[in-house]
Amino acid sequence: MSPSGFWSAGVNSQAEETHGLFRKTFHLDRVPARVPARLTADSRYALFVNGQEVARGPIRGQPRRLHYDFVDLAPYLQPGVNAVAIYVKYYGTPTSFWMPAVPNNTLGTSGILVFEADLSATGWLISDASWKAQKADAWSIIGREGTSHGGGVPVEVFDARRLPHDWQAVDFDDCGWNAAQVVQAMHVGGFARSQPPTDPYGPLYPRPIAQLDGMVRTPESIQVEVLAGHQERLAGGPIACVQAIVDVPISTSMTAASLPISVDVPHDGMVRLSFDMGHVVSGLVAFEIQAPAGTVLDFSYTEDPLRTSVSMDKMSAGTRYIARGQHDRFEVFDSNGFRYAYLLIYSTWGPLTLTHFAVREQLYPWQAGASFECSDEILNRIFVAGKRTVQLCSHDAFIDCPTREQRAWVGDPVVHQMVHLATNSDWRLARRYLALANSPRSDGLLPMVVVSDIEARGSYTIPDWSLHWIHGLYNLFRFSGDQEVVASLLPTAERILRWYLPYQTSSGVLKDISEWNLVDWSSVSTEDTSAVLSALWARGLREFAEMAGWLDDRGRQRWAERVYARIADGFKLFWDAERDSYVDHIVNGEQRPEMSQLAGALAIVSGLAPQDHWLRIVETITDRARLVVRSWMGTGTGEQSMEKWQQQVREGRYQIDWDVEREIVLAEPFMSYVVHDAVAQVGRADLLPKLYQRWSQFLADGYDTIGECWDFGTHTHGWSCTPTRDMIFYTLGVTPAEPGYARARIAPRLGQLSWAKGRVPTPHGLITVVANAHSVTVDSPVPVVVELDGQMPRTLAAGRYELSVH
Template sequence: MSMGDFPGGRWHGHWIAAELPEFEIDPTSLGGDLPPARFSRVQFRRTFEVATDTGVPGRVPLRISADSRYVLWVNGVEVGRGPIRSQPRRLRYDEYDIADLLRVGRNVIAVLVTYYGHANSFWQPAASSGVMGRDVQLVLEARLSQGEGDWLVTDAAWRASRSKAWRGLESGQALDGVPIELLDARELDPAWVEVDFDDSAWTEATVVKTSHDGGLAESRPPVDPYGAMLPRGIGMLGGERVVPVAAALQTAPTGETAAKGLPDHPAERLIDRLRAAGPTSAISLPITVARDADTSTIVTVDFGRIVAGHVELDIDAPAGVRLDLWYQESADYDPAAGPVESAPRASASYVTRGHSDRYKAVDVNGLRRIFLHIPSATEGDAREVTVRQIAVSEYHYPFTGDASFSSGDPELDRLYRAGIRTTEMNSFDAFTDCPTREQRAWVGDGVVHQMVHLVANEDWRLARNYVTLGASPRADGMLPMTVVGEIEHRGGYAIPDWALHWIHGVWNLFRHDGDHAATLSLLPVVERVLRWYEPYVDEHGTLSDVPEWNLIDWSSVFSSHRSALITGLWARGLAEYAEMADWLGNAASADWARAHWERIRQGFEDFWDPERGSYVDHIVAGERMPAMSQAAGAVAVVSGLAPQERWSGIVDVVTDPARVVVRSWIGGADGGYDMAKIVEQSLGIYRIDWDAEHEIVMAQPFFSYVVHDAVARAGQAERLPDLLRRWSVFLHEGYDTFGECWGWGTPVHAWSSTPTKDLIWYVLGVTPAEPGYASVKVAPRPGDIDRLSGAVPTPHGLVRVNVDAGKVSVDSPIPVKFVALDGSQATAPAGHSSFEL
C-alpha cells in the first residue's frame, strides 16, 4: 500500500457496533469510567455492487481495525486477521488490496469481531471514554475507485448480529492466559460470509460516537481512546497446514464430570475422562466411532513436534454433540501419573450442527498433542461420529530470505535450526514466551527472539516492533514485565531487570539498523528506565534493596540486598545508553550515564572474590556472601566493570564443569513447577542445597545469552561450540525446539534460543562493525570445527562467509573488517575478499 491510499489522519469509515451496551451514563460526567462489556463476538456484513460498465478496479485498497480482534472475509474468502497486539492508545490497523477477490455485480465484506471483555495475555481494554472502547467495535474503509465519493465505509448501512454461537467460560476463561473457545455451531450458519446469505433478520449497525467533553460526537478515527491509529508495521502471519503423524483411541465409561468445580471447562472435563479411560490403540484418520450409551471415546493425535496456529476439525456427526478438545505440549502426558497440575489447560469445545461441521479456531494455540473427547450417545441417538481430520493451520511470523548457517558438525547445524524453529513458534504479532501456555509478550524474554531474527531473518520488522511495543513505561518510568495484556493493564509490580534486557534490545537494533530517528525516539524511554534505579544507588555507587520482582532467570541466584547481578545489568544499560547518546550527539546524557558507570566500577570491586576468581551474587550487611553464579561473573564482563585482565579467568571459573551445578528456586524434578518451592520463595525462604562456598550456579537457558556474550568478549568464542552442545538435551522424542529450563518447564521457550545467535555472531563471527552495518566485522572462531559457512542479513544485503581449513572467503555488499585468531586485523572493500584465519 502507498501513503496515497489513505492520506491524512481522518478516516472515512465510522466506528460501528452491533448495539450500544446498556450502560448507566451520567450526562454530567460523560468521561466517567465505564466497565467493559462481557466477552462476545459480533458478525458484520456489507453487500455492495461493482458496476458492469466500470468493472473491478486494478487496485482496491482497504484498511481495517477493531476492538479486540477481527477476521475479514471478502466474497467468502478469508483475507486476514488482526489487528496486531498494541496498547489501546496506539491501536494498529491493517491494509489489504482486495481487487482480486471482487467481481462485477454483487459482493460482500464479512467481518467477525471478538471483544474479550476482560484483559487476557494478549489484549487489554481501552480506558473509558463514554461508550467508545467499551464493547465490540469495527472500523473499515475501502477505496472502490479514485473518485472522492467512491468509498465503501463502515456506517449504519452495515448489518450486524451479536452471535449466540460463542460464549465465554464463566469460570476460568483464561486459566493459562489463552482464551478458551466454546462454540455451538448450531447457532452459526457457515454461509454468513457468502454473498447470498440472507441477513434481513440482523440489525442495522450502530455508529459509535464519542460522548466525552470536547469529543464533538465524532465517530471516525482519530478519536479517544484510540488516538491516531498506526499502520501495522510488521508483515503478515501465516504458515503451512499440518496434520498429525500419529493417532490413538481409547474409551472411558460414561460418568459425571468432576472437573474440579469447573464443569464447563473443556480441559478439566477431558482430564476427568482420561483418568477413567482404558488403554490406547493406534489408529489412522479418518475414523468412525460407533457411539453407545455406556462409553465415551477419546481420540489423541500427535503432531510429532510443537506446532502453533489455528486448530481445525473436520467432523461428520449428528447435531448437538459436544466435542471437547484439549491441547497438550507433552509428548508423554499420563493423566494417571501426571504432571497433571502443571499441564496447561488450553482447550476448546465444539457443539456440532449436524452438517458442514468444519471448525477453525479463532484464537491461536500452541501444542504437540490434541485430545478429542466424543461423548456417549444419548437415548434415541446412537449415530456414528466420523473424525475426518484434525489439523493445525500454522499462524506465525515467517522467517524470510536466504540467511543460513552450516558447518562440518551436524549437531551445531541442528542447534541453529532449532533456535529458529523455537523462535518461530513464539513470533506472532509480538514475541511471546511460549505458545502453549501464556502467549504473553514479556519485555525481557523478547531480547533473545530479537537477536535470532537479526541473524536469521531478512525481515527485521518484528525485531523493531519488539522495542517499540515494549516502550510503554509506567508513570515512574519502569516498563511493565509484560506488555499489552492483563499485567500491563493492572499496572502492578514489574520485573525491573527485564527492562534492562529491553534496553539491550534497543542497543541491538541501533547496532544493526543504524536508524537515527528510531533510536532518538526510544532513548527517552531508555533514560527513564535507567533513572528509575537512581534512588536505590547506595553509598558505594552500586544498587541495594531494589524492590519488585528481580528475577534474573529461574536459576537459584541471589538478587536481594546489595546486588552484583542487578548492578551489572544496570551498568551494561548505562554503557549502551552512553554509546547511543554519543552517536546522536547528546553529550550531556552520555556524560551522566558514564559518571554513574564509573562510580559503579569502583564500588563493584566489593563483590570480587580473589580466592575463587569471580564475583559473588550479593553482599548482606557489609558481608560478602558466598553464593556465586555464572550470572554474576557474566555481568561483570559484559558491563566492563571487571578489569579486562580478569575476563578470561572469570570465564574459565564460571564455565568450569567441576564447579558448576544446576539449581532452580522453582523447578521440580518431575519436569514441572515445584509448588512447594514457589510457596517458600514467596515467603522469602531460599534453601541452599549446594556447596555455596565452592560450587557455582549455572545460568538457565535465558541468561545464558549473557554468559555467552561474556565468553566471547573475554576472547574465548572458540569455546562456544562445545558450550552450546548442552542445548541438544532438549531435542529428543521428536521435539525440534528448545525448552524453558534445564530439566523442567515448557518444551518451546524462545528465551532459550541463544545458540542461533551465538553461532552467527561468535562462531561464524559476523557482527556490525559500525551502526547500521556501515561495515561488517568478520571474526570466525570455529574452534575444532573444520568448515563453516553462512549468510547473514544486513540492511544492505546478505554477507556471505565461508571458512574452510583456515581460509576465509567473504562476499559482502559493505566494507569488511576482518579479525584473525591472533587478533590482527585487515580490511577489504565491498565485494569478494579472502583472508587467512
C-alpha cells in the first residue's frame, strides 16, 4: 500500500488523544466504472467523498494485526473536481476497544493514515505529501468520566466553533492547511520505509467481516422540562452535569409528539430533554439544533430512566457539544448504546429549536432467510429478543454489551457465536471471534479481554475464559468443517490446556488455580479443589482430542486422552450420592456441601459422569423446589452489589447465604448454555421449552432484549441468549451430524409445544423443518440423520420428506 500520512509537526513525547483531518482534491474527465480503494488508520477513520460518508474503520485488532478496508469510490465520484476527506481519531490511551502499538522512534505514538485508490486512466491516488492535513483542536479531553472499570466508550467533547462545518466539501478552501507529512519507519532495520509493512504494524490484513450497518432509530417519546437556576451545580463533564441536576425543580414540562421542538431557555436557567427510544439501540447519535453560538448541549446515555442515584454500570456514556450558531448538525464518532438519552441545554438563554435527534445503528448485518416460530408466543418473543440482543452485541467483534463497556471478552462470545451459527447465514463474525481472541500471553493463556485497556495492561486473566474459546473452536469445527482454520488454531488450544497441568493433583483433578476463576456470576465455589474447573478443563481436553483426531494428528489426540483419563479417575471424589449430583469443591481434603447446577451439568457435558448417573443428575439440577438464585456479585441495588464485590476482591470473603445442604445454586443466564447442553445430551431436550420460560422476566417495561443476570446487570447482554440458540439446536433439533454439515442431524423435541418450524443456516443452504405432534417435514440440501422420539435413527439423502411421528 501507499505512504502513510501524519498530521502532527513532530512525534508526541507522550501518547495523547489527537484528531486529524486530511483532504485531497483531484479532477476526473469521466468517472471510471470502478475505483477500488484501500485504507486504514491508527486508530479509527471516517472516509468522505464529495461530502458523502463512504466507510468507517478499521475493525478492532491487535496493532501488529492491523486490518484495512476495501471500498469502491466510483458511486460517489463525479466528472470534474472531486474531494476525498478523511477524519482520523487517535485515542492515545487504551479504551475498551482499542490498544496502542508499542512505538518505535516515529510510528506508534500518533495517528497515521494509509490510503490508495486506482483512478484508472487518471492514475493512482495515494496518501502522500500532496494531501492537505490539519490537526483539529475542536475536540477536548475531560479525563475518563463515565468510562466504566477504567475503560469504556470515550466521552466526546466537541466545540463546533473550532471546526468548519463544510471541511469535507469539494469547494472548501483548504489553502491554509499544511501539507501532510509522510512518516518513515526510523528504527534499526526499518530502512526508512514509508509504506506498509512497517513496525509496529507489520503486514496489513484485508477486512474479513462485513461493514456495519443498521436502521436509523428515532425516539418514541420526548419529555421537555424547563429548569430554573442552579447552574452553579454544573461542573465536570456532560455525565456529571446531567446527573447534578436530577432533582432540580421543574418550572414547566411538556411531552412532545415529534421533532422539531422549540423552547425558551430562561436567564440563568436550563432546559432538559428526555428521549425514550422505546428499546435499547446502538450506534451513532446524530442531532441538529438551531441555537446561539456557545450554547452547551450535554448528553448522557442510559439503559434505565434517570434517577437521583445511578450506579456506574447504568450511566457511563455521554457527549458534550458547543454550538457554532449555524450549521449545528453533528454525529458522534464512537458508537453508544442506550434506551434513554438526556440532553441538558445551558450557558445561553433565549429561543432555540431542536430539529433532529436519531441514532444511526452500527451493527453486524444478518443475512435474511433463517427463522424460528413455535406455538408458544412467549418463546417466540424470547427467540426474537435473543437474536436482537446478540445483534446489538455484534459490532466489529462480539462485545459483552453495547451500553456499559463494548469490550471483546474472550469467554462471553461463545454464546454470541452459537446464536450466529443458529440464526445468521453469514458466519464470518463467528470465525473472527476466534482469530481476534487468539492473542495468548507468554504462558499460553488468553487475556480475559482482547484489544482493550485490559490486554494492554497485561494483568491477570480469567483462565476458564480460554476454555470457552476452545469450545468456540470446537463449534467452528463442527459447523464449518474448515480444516485449515482449525489446524491453525489447535496449537493455541493445546497451550491453554497445558497451562492447567501444574494445577493437576495426584488424583487428577485441579486444585488452587490462580487468577480470577469467574466461571459464572452465580455463586459457584471454586476454592481449593474444584469440580467445575476440572470439568471445564476436561471438556476442553475431550473436544481437543476429537479435533486432533479429525485432523489425523494422533500425537496430540493421544496426549489429550491420557490427561483426560486421569481427571476421569479422580472426579468421583465430588459425587454426592445422597443428593444425586456433584458438589462444587473439596477443601482441605474434605468434600464441601456447596452444590450448583454447573457441577452436575459440566460432569455430563465433559463425559466425566457415568451415564447411569445422567438422568438422576438432570432431575436434581432442574428441580425447581431446590434451585435458588445467588450471585457472589450480590443482588438488589448497585451499592449492595459493589459492597459484596469489594468483600471478594479485597478480603477474599465469599458469603454463603443459602441452605447449602438442601439448595442448589441456579446458573446465571451465561452458563445456562452448559446446563441446557447437559439436559439435551441425556435425551431430555423436551424439558427445555419449560426452562426457556425464565427468560421472559427480561421482557418487561418495554425492553425487548435479554439482560445480563437474573437480578442485576445491563439490559442487553449477548452472553445471556442461550434459548435462541437452543430453540434451533434442541427444540427444532437441527445440528451437524458430521463436520461442516456434510450430514445434518434432525431431532425435534417439542416438549409441551404443539408445533415448531424454522429455517436453519448451513454452509450448503438452509434446512427447513416443520414439526408437530403428528409429523415432521424436512427439506434439506444435505443428507440427514433423522432421530424422532421413540424411533430408530434413519439416514436420508438430501431432499424433502414428510415423516410420521408415530
